[in-house]
Amino acid sequence: GQSLEQPSEVTAVEGAIVQINCTYQTSGFYGLSWYQQHDGGAPTFLSYNALDGLEETGRFSSFLSRSDSYGYLLLQELQMKDSASYFCAVRGPSGNTPLVFGKGTRLSVIA
Amino acid sequence: DADVTQTPRNRITKTGKRIMLECSQTKGHDRMYWYRQDPGLGLRLIYYSFDVKDINKGEISDGYSVSRQAQAKFSLSLESAIPNQTALYFCAARTGQGTEAFFGQGTRLTVV
Numbered sequence: 001g002q003s004l005e006q007p008s009e010v011t012a013v014e015g016a017i018v019q020i021n022c023t024y025q026t027s028g029f030y031g032l033s034w035y036q037q038h039d040g041g042a043p044t045f046l047s048y049n050a051l052d053g054l055e056e057t058g059r060f061s062s063f064l065s066r067s068d069s070y071g072y073l074l075l076q077e078l079q080m081k082d083s084a085s086y087f088c089a090v091r092g093p094s095g096n097t098p099l100v101f102g103k104g105t106r107l108s109v110i111a
Numbered sequence: 112d113a114d115v116t117q118t119p120r121n122r123i124t125k126t127g128k129r130i131m132l133e134c135s136q137t138k139g140h141d142r143m144y145w146y147r148q149d150p151g152l153g154l155r156l157i158y159y160s161f162d163v164k165d166i167n168k169g170e171i172s173d174g175y176s177v178s179r180q181a182q183a184k185f186s187l188s189l190e191s192a193i194p195n196q197t198a199l200y201f202c203a204a205r206t207g208q209g210t211e212a213f214f215g216q217g218t219r220l221t222v223v
Contacts, residue, residue, distance in 0.1 A: 008151070031210065042201060042217055043154065048210040087153060098144055098169065099203075099212055103153035 002026040002090050004102035011108045012078055020073045020105045022088035030091040032064050032071045033099065038084045046073070046086075075107075083109045114138050115204050117215035124192050124222055132187045132218050134202030141207055143185040145169075145177060148199040148217075157200075160185055161207075192222040 004024045012018040022032065031050040035043040047055055049064035049071060061074040075082055085104040091097050115136045124130050134143065142161050146154040156169030158177040166177060174196060176188045185204075189196055202215040 033210065033212075035212075042214040043203075043212075044214070045211040050210075098142075098156055098159045098167075099205075100156065100170075101146075101154040103151060 002100040004088055004090060004100070006086075006088055006102045006105045008103065009106045009108070011110060012075075014078055014080060014109055014111050016078050017074065017076050018078060018107065020075075020086050020088075020107070022071045022073070022102055024069050024071075024088070024090050024102075026069075026090055026100075028097075029066065029069075030097065032062070033089045033091075034060075034062050034073045035087045035089060035101075036084050037087065037104070043087060078109050080109050080111070083107060114213040115202055115215040117200075117202050117218050119218060120216065121219045122221070124220070126193055126222055128192050130189045130192055130220070132200055132202075132220070134185045134187070134204075134215055135183050136204040136213070137183065138204070138213070139182065139206070140204035140209075140213070141182065142205045143179065144203040144205075144212070145175075145185070145187045146201045146203065147171060148201060154201065157187065189220075189222075192220075194222045196220065197222050 006022045033048045034046040037043040047062040054063045059076045064071040087104045089099045089101045118133045144159040145157040160179045200218045203212045205212040
């Protein structure tokens, strides 16, 4: 099976940079995804890493190290609207396996 | 136009009642999923389906059943609801080659 660990809460200042880490254990690995969920809303896709390295999408970047079973989501130039829960998710061992989510990290952005 | 639509959005039901949550999607995704969300526990997989003839149990399938009536429709049933099934339920859909899962807006179910 798969299991993921991420911090439960993170607080950061508006305009700053914050990194949310995710470590995973899986019998196979097909990719690491990140989703954002605002209170009362649905999870929405942010990024996907299948290979080692950094993927950048605007203010958000995601990193993966397959050898370390580790990834992170980096949020730059934090805005108040970034306050939300962030979930890492893995698929493994093939594309035919479903997404398994971590328990989520609650990010609070303060002024 | 929402990719994935769930009905109802909110439901209160009594213990022992049968209830069905419905999910439909408009973009032809072949894979559909039901997740349950509880505070502090993240999203836990209940059932998933890769096509109309394919149904698979997830991490927490006990007490639930599903039906994939068509590629676009995937319903979740609670045969005899119990209070600890009170939760937020999400349906999601994805295309096999795609990396992004699209979620419905959720159904908040309360069992009293």
